[in-house]
Amino acid sequence: MRGIIAFLVAASPLLVGQTQLSAEARAQELDRVAKAATAMVDGDVCLHIQTKRSIEFLQKKDPRDPWIASDNFDVDHPAFIQTKKTLMRLARLCPEACDANLWMPLEGNPEPVQVLIRNVYEMSSFWNWGNLHQPMPDEMKRVLTTGERVTFRGKRGMISVLAPVYDSLGNIVALVEVVSQERRDLQENVK
Amino acid sequence: MLFLSRLAITLMAALGCSAGDLLTLPEHFRPDPFGGIVEADRSPGAAPARTIVMEGARASFVSCHLLAIMTQPGDYSLDVGSFPAASGLQVDLYREWFHYLPATKNYYPDALVPIAAQYRSKLPDPDNRVANQTAQAFWLDVWIPSGTAPGTYRLKAALNADGKLSTVPIEVKVLAALVPAEDAVAMDHNTYGTSWLVTDYPSLSKPAGDAFFASDRYFELIQAYHKVLYENRGVFHQLGYGHGGKVGPEFAPRLEGTGKSRHVADWSMYDRHFGPLFDGTAFAKTHLGPRPTKLVYLPINPEWPASFLWWGEPGYEKEFLNVVGEMERHFREKGWTNTRFEMFFNHKKRYKAFPWDGDEARFPNDTAYMLEYKRLLQLAVPPDSPVKFVFRTDSSWTLDRQAKDLAGVVNFWVCGQGELAYQPEVARALKERGDTVWTYGASPLVTEPASHIALQALRPWIWGIDGFVHWMATDAGPDPWFNFAGGAEALVYSGDRFGVGAPIPSVRLKLQRNAVQDIALLNEFRKTHPVEQLRAEAARRFNGTELKDWWSPRPAYADKDPLDRTNADEGVPEGPKFHEALDAGAWQRVRTYVFDLAREVK
Numbered sequence: 001m002r003g004i005i006a007f008l009v010a011a012s013p014l015l016v017g018q019t020q021l022s023a024e025a026r027a028q029e030l031d032r033v034a035k036a037a038t039a040m041v042d043g044d045v046c047l048h049i050q051t052k053r054s055i056e057f058l059q060k061k062d063p064r065d066p067w068i069a070s071d072n073f074d075v076d077h078p079a080f081i082q083t084k085k086t087l088m089r090l091a092r093l094c095p096e097a098c099d100a101n102l103w104m105p106l107e108g109n110p111e112p113v114q115v116l117i118r119n120v121y122e123m124s125s126f127w128n129w130g131n132l133h134q135p136m137p138d139e140m141k142r143v144l145t146t147g148e149r150v151t152f153r154g155k156r157g158m159i160s161v162l163a164p165v166y167d168s169l170g171n172i173v174a175l176v177e178v179v180s181q182e183r184r185d186l187q188e189n190v191k
Numbered sequence: 192m193l194f195l196s197r198l199a200i201t202l203m204a205a206l207g208c209s210a211g212d213l214l215t216l217p218e219h220f221r222p223d224p225f226g227g228i229v230e231a232d233r234s235p236g237a238a239p240a241r242t243i244v245m246e247g248a249r250a251s252f253v254s255c256h257l258l259a260i261m262t263q264p265g266d267y268s269l270d271v272g273s274f275p276a277a278s279g280l281q282v283d284l285y286r287e288w289f290h291y292l293p294a295t296k297n298y299y300p301d302a303l304v305p306i307a308a309q310y311r312s313k314l315p316d317p318d319n320r321v322a323n324q325t326a327q328a329f330w331l332d333v334w335i336p337s338g339t340a341p342g343t344y345r346l347k348a349a350l351n352a353d354g355k356l357s358t359v360p361i362e363v364k365v366l367a368a369l370v371p372a373e374d375a376v377a378m379d380h381n382t383y384g385t386s387w388l389v390t391d392y393p394s395l396s397k398p399a400g401d402a403f404f405a406s407d408r409y410f411e412l413i414q415a416y417h418k419v420l421y422e423n424r425g426v427f428h429q430l431g432y433g434h435g436g437k438v439g440p441e442f443a444p445r446l447e448g449t450g451k452s453r454h455v456a457d458w459s460m461y462d463r464h465f466g467p468l469f470d471g472t473a474f475a476k477t478h479l480g481p482r483p484t485k486l487v488y489l490p491i492n493p494e495w496p497a498s499f500l501w502w503g504e505p506g507y508e509k510e511f512l513n514v515v516g517e518m519e520r521h522f523r524e525k526g527w528t529n530t531r532f533e534m535f536f537n538h539k540k541r542y543k544a545f546p547w548d549g550d551e552a553r554f555p556n557d558t559a560y561m562l563e564y565k566r567l568l569q570l571a572v573p574p575d576s577p578v579k580f581v582f583r584t585d586s587s588w589t590l591d592r593q594a595k596d597l598a599g600v601v602n603f604w605v606c607g608q609g610e611l612a613y614q615p616e617v618a619r620a621l622k623e624r625g626d627t628v629w630t631y632g633a634s635p636l637v638t639e640p641a642s643h644i645a646l647q648a649l650r651p652w653i654w655g656i657d658g659f660v661h662w663m664a665t666d667a668g669p670d671p672w673f674n675f676a677g678g679a680e681a682l683v684y685s686g687d688r689f690g691v692g693a694p695i696p697s698v699r700l701k702l703q704r705n706a707v708q709d710i711a712l713l714n715e716f717r718k719t720h721p722v723e724q725l726r727a728e729a730a731r732r733f734n735g736t737e738l739k740d741w742w743s744p745r746p747a748y749a750d751k752d753p754l755d756r757t758n759a760d761e762g763v764p765e766g767p768k769f770h771e772a773l774d775a776g777a778w779q780r781v782r783t784y785v786f787d788l789a790r791e792v793k
Contacts, residue, residue: 053754064759070541071588071758074554080546081502088500118544120494122435132541187404190384190432190439 021096023182027151027159030178033093034149034163037100037176040086043167046104046174048079049116055107058114058132069132075116084117087176091119098180099123102165103140104173106133113140116174122189123179125154129189143175157182210263211352213359214239216256218705219641219775221698222328224289224298224321226260231299231640232775242360248368248789250337251708252478254701256287257329257359259350261314267352271308271331278344279336280363281478284308287328287698288684289321290637290675299637301697302671302684303330320673330698333363334478341367368712368789375714376651377485377658378707379426379629380682382665385439388412391665391685395692404441408692410463413441414473415693416665417484419683422477423696423704424711426485428660430535434542436494443490444521446514453496453510455517462525469527483529489580491515491534493545493560508567515571519578528577533603534568535583536561551607553588553753558596565600585631586610588753591617603627605660608650609762612743618656629658634699636677642733642777644699645706646769649733649781652710653726653741665694706778713785720788732780734768 021029050058050073057072065071087100101124102117114133115124128134139150143162150162158181165174216222220237221229228237239258247253259267274280285303292299298321306329315324331348342365349358389396389403392412396403403409413429420427431442441464447456467473471481493499496514501507522532536549547557565582572580582600586593587607594604594617604621608630611618621628630651635643647659667681668674672688682703683694716725723738730736748760766772 062757062759065757067758070539071553072754073541075540075546077546077556084546085500085502088498115543118435118542120436120499120544122433122437122544130542185386186440187384187386187389189435190386190437190442191430191434 023153023159026096026180026182027161029095030098030159030161030180031149031151033090033098033100034161034176034178036093037087037090037178038149038163038165040090041083041102041165041174041176042086043165043171043173045079045083046102046116046165047167048076049083049102049104050075058106059109059112073132080117084119087117087119090176090178094178094180096180097121097184098178101127101177101179103162103175103177105136105144111136113137115177121181121184123158123181123184124177125152125158125160125179126177140175144172147172154179156185210261210265211267211350211355211357212258212260213269213348213350213357214241214258214260215243215359215361216240216258217243217779218254218256218702219779220256221300221641221775222256222258222287222326223300224319224324224326224328226258226326229299230297231638234774234776237776242362244362244364245333246364246366246786247333247335248366248370248708248712248786249335249339249341250372251335251370251712252701252705253333253335253363254705255331255361257331257348259314259327259329259352261325261352263353264314265353266311266313267327267350268309268311269329269348269350270310271329271348272346273308274333274344274346274363278342278365279339280344280365281334281336282308282346283332283334284310285330285332285696286310286312287330288672289319289324289328290671290678291321291673292638292675292677294677295638299675300328301637301678301699303696303698303701304686304689305691305695330701331361332701335363335365336478337369339365341365366786366789368715370708370712371715372479372482374424374707374711376648376707376710377426377629378424378648378703379428379486379658379660380420380664381428381430381631381660381662382416383430383663384433385409385413385429385441387665392687392692394687394690405460410441412693413464414467416683417468418473418477419694419696420664420700421474421484422479423700424479424707425700425704426658427664428486428488430488430537431490432492432495432537434538435544436492436499436538438490438492438495442488443495444514444518446496449498449510450501450506451509451513453513455514455521458521466525469522469525469530471529483527485529486531486533489518489532489534491564492536492538492549499545508570511567512571515568519572519576519580522578523576528579531579531581531603533581533583534564535585536564537585550585551587552584552593555592558593561597561600581627588756590614592753594621598624601626603629605629605631608632608659609743611654611656612765613745613749613763615654615742618654622655627658628656629660630656631660631662633679634661634664634682636679637675637699638677640773640775640777641698641702642773642775644703645778645781646733646773648703648706648710649729650741652714653730653738702778706781709778709782709785712789713781716788728784729781732784733777734773736766736768740766740768 054074099119112133113136160179164172245253287300288302289298432438444455445457468484471483475481497510583603585605663680686695746762
């Protein structure tokens with residue numbers, strides 16, 4: 001594992017150089033990284049990212065406190081950091097700027113999904129800015145139920161490849177969105 | 192309410208107003224488009240007048256409204272003369288925009304469109320489109336330079352409508368007192384990123400296309416925001432990174448390399464953006480004169496300049512020290528030693544990019560990150576550096592705990608006003624150890640009385656702290672002109688629709704500025720008077736309160752574990768003297784006190 005990571009990081013200065021890829025070629029590159037994500041991201045660790053207390057608050061509603069869920073959002077720091085670092089390393093495999101985001105269904109409720117880890121370019125074909133959780137897109141449902149990788153062409157020239165994340169029991173517990181954009185908006189989400 | 196305004200016109204006609212009449216109002220009585228005073232500012236006896244006398248100290252502004260009133264639609268011209276050249280007094284004239292508020296179904300003036308001293312238009316104003324408009328309001332600013340000889344100066348303003356001339360004499364009494372250049376309270380105006388400039392300035396952004404964000408006009412526009420707020424005795428903060436650590440290319444030097452080879456590759460965008468602000472040249476053509484901007488956010492965040500990939504490993508420290516060390520050297524070599532550079536973490540874990548809250552921290556295990564960044568900053572910046580790096584945090588839920596845990600770590604506190612209100616001992620402790628202390632909140636709506644904006648400047652001074660942040664000062668909403676929500680998040684507006692490729696000020700900003708300069712002058716008298724006496728008298732005049740009334744009792748929720756608290760927890764509300772009972776003229780009573788003191792100055 002450590003050897004692979006060392007290779008990825010050492011190769012990254014070459015890999016992150018900006019190139020002009022066709023949409024098809026970009027999708028293929030993202031798929032390659034997404035495939036690696038399934039191998040590299042530890043689903044058991046992902047299950048420990050959000051704290052139990054935070055999960056309890058996640059779907060609470062209080063008409064007098066619209067921020068009750070977000071103010072109580074919290075994570076287990078080691079699990080978050082370990083997974084985020086893996087995602088960051090994966091993103092370095094992309095030949096152009098890309099993000100690898102972690103998405104997970106809500107515990108005990110398969111309908112909504114939440115992005116649980118985002119990364120530096122703040123790209124996603126699915127995330128509605130600021131949402132703690134949101135309705136599950138069909139593409140994500142497909143990944144979580146079939147284990148297939150799914151390519152999705154999103155808004156503003158984004159292409160995402162979704163890949164399953166497994167725990168040690170072989171359950172699909174999360175998915176990774178590897179995403180890049182045809183023309184990055186350098187000012188977007190600087191807020 | 193519309194009925195009352197119309198009644199005002201009828202009464203003025205009965206009192207002898209002709210088809211075109213020029214009248215005046217003091218700054219705190221904001222006009223409506225029908226010749227009356229807006230509902231929030233009305234008080235017994237207040238009415239437009241045929242003359243006005245303003246009093247001011249040197250190195251300050253005095254202001255009033257002019258009203259061009261016409262009972263019949265038609266063309267008019269307004270000519271505001273000039274003061275004797277030897278006086279040095281300078282006039283700036285603005286057309287007041289009447290914003291329509293669907294919530295209250297009425298109009299309030301706020302945006303100020305700069306115009307020449309000779310101005311021609313018609314009523315109803317074809318741009319503002321107020322049905323049956325009979326009055327156009329103008330904001331008159333008079334700048335009194337520091338070198339003006341004390342005395343009385345006069346000019347005349349004239350309205351020509353339908354061939355008939357109406358004039359008003361305007362008198363400015365200049366006191367010998369001098370408003371100091373340094374403010375006693377900093378009024379800060381915050382915003383985030385720059386993507387909104389594209390939609391706010393289509394006349395600039397559309398022709399430039401993709402090149403907009405690298406164009407000279409773009410950097411001039413950013414600097415224009417700093418300039419309009421500086422000119423009005425304010426500070427502008429523009430955060431340059433997102434919650435995931437994405438840094439706008441104009442907010443940070445471009446970096447190259449990784450680990451030990453991480454370094455600054457290119458300063459050009461950063462210097463182009465900030466150079467004129469840090470050396471003060473951006474403010475050269477202002478009444479207040481060129482001075483370096485006081486404060487600026489650094490782009491430092493958990494992902495910049497060190498990659499979070501290396502967090503907890505030697506590479507993180509190396510990348511941080513390399514780049515922040517280079518920043519210190521660059522700033523020192525450029526002579527940028529009068530600005531305070533803020534290391535400030537705005538991210539929140541709810542946005543899912545980092546595991547800890549930098550802003551409004553709530554969870555105890557987030558504190559360790561702040562301690563680590565302090566350690567890194569200390570390593571990166573030589574102890575004898577003339578460059579002023581500060582560590583800022585914005586604190587609410589856990590203010591008392593953070594004030595203790597981060598003593599000697601954070602030295603710039605921006606506190607939730609409601610939290611600090613019941614913790615005077617925290618304010619005192621922070622000040623006693625030399626920290627800078629501000630509070631933050633929203634701006635008063637235009638529908639609140641004119642004095643409410645002054646309260647936000649007076650409160651920090653009464654509390655003995657240093658400033659207030661309007662947490663968002665540039666977001667006037669999707670249609671501020673005809674469908675306005677009231678301006679809780681805007682004190683400046685885009686000038687784009689008026690052909691001004693820069694932000695334009697507001698009536699509230701000007702009222703705030705005039706209060707800030709009064710406080711600066713009042714604060715000078717602590718050299719000759721006990722400051723508590725000055726504060727007590729200002730409070731008494733402002734809203735009939737005692738100093739103790741400005742602090743709140745400790746609410747029950749304050750004794751809960753911060754994690755058990757919610758936004759639904761009820762604090763102890765301030766009394767009506769700070770809200771509905773606070774009249775538009777409250778600040779004028781403080782000003783009278785300040786000028787009574789100032790008249791003692793020879």
